[in-house]
Amino acid sequence: AQTVTQSQPEMSVQEAETVTLSCTYDTSESDYYLFWYKQPPSRQMILVIRQEAYKQQNATENRFSVNFQKAAKSFSLKISDSQLGDAAMYFCAYKPLVNKLVFGAGTILRVKS
Amino acid sequence: NAGVMQNPRHLVRRRGQEARLRCSPMKGHSHVYWYRQLPEEGLKFMVYLQKENIIDESGMPKERFSAEFPKEGPSILRIQQVVRGDSAAYFCASSSSGSSYNEQFFGPGTRLTVL
Numbered sequence: 307a308q309t310v311t312q313s314q315p316e317m318s319v320q321e322a323e324t325v326t327l328s329c330t331y332d333t334s335e336s337d338y339y340l341f342w343y344k345q346p347p348s349r350q351m352i353l354v355i356r357q358e359a360y361k362q363q364n365a366t367e368n369r370f371s372v373n374f375q376k377a378a379k380s381f382s383l384k385i386s387d388s389q390l391g392d393a394a395m396y397f398c399a400y401k402p403l404v405n406k407l408v409f410g411a412g413t414i415l416r417v418k419s
Numbered sequence: 420n421a422g423v424m425q426n427p428r429h430l431v432r433r434r435g436q437e438a439r440l441r442c443s444p445m446k447g448h449s450h451v452y453w454y455r456q457l458p459e460e461g462l463k464f465m466v467y468l469q470k471e472n473i474i475d476e477s478g479m480p481k482e483r484f485s486a487e488f489p490k491e492g493p494s495i496l497r498i499q500q501v502v503r504g505d506s507a508a509y510f511c512a513s514s515s516s517g518s519s520y521n522e523q524f525f526g527p528g529t530r531l532t533v534l
Binding site for chain 1: 450461463479512522523
């Protein structure tokens with residue numbers, strides 16, 4: 307069975323600093339997709355960034371970037387120049403080719419001013 | 420273009436009652452997914468539906484839970500004889516096709532509280 311592990315229940319970062327959230331996953335598939343979602347207190351799920359497993363280049367979206375290590379089954383999220391609005395729960399998710407998303411338990415990110 | 424809509428946003432039921440959660444997908448989307456988020460946990464897949472068909476219900480509890488997505492109208496997640504353990508946030512997501520990449524857009528969720 308596919309599983310997603312986020313080993314950091316909670317992380318803190320100073321405003322304007324950089325923070326990295328960890329994620330590992332387990333799968334026997336070779337083709338799949340990986341995502342990071344943000345869930346603020348409103349509980350709305352917001353897609354932050356996505357990565358196709360067949361692409362070697364790491365995805366980047368403005369201040370958000372990933373470090374995708376396929377052999378190690380690792381998919382970490384780096385947030386640069388952290389802002390107060392980045393404070394939220396962050397979920398790593400794996401998507402096999404059968405459409406359902408498999409989520410990790412989440413990491414709470416706190417941003418200090 | 421309205422996003423995925425869910426109602427009600429909050430639902431309170433007493434043990435033994437029925438809960439009906441509704442999800443209207445984004446315009447043009449015919450694929451709907453339901454996820455459940457228990458307190459302090461990540462989202463867990465429950466069921467995937469296309470219009471009038473259940474494609475994958477591997478995450479649905481065997482009893483008391485059912486889902487439908489009729490030809491007309493919203494998708495419904497129905498929980499019969501609710502128990503306290505059903506208290507959770509239920510999220511619906513939709514996509515425009517079943518192809519593997521297609522992004523799932525999430526609704527705001529329904530928070531179910533069972534007294």
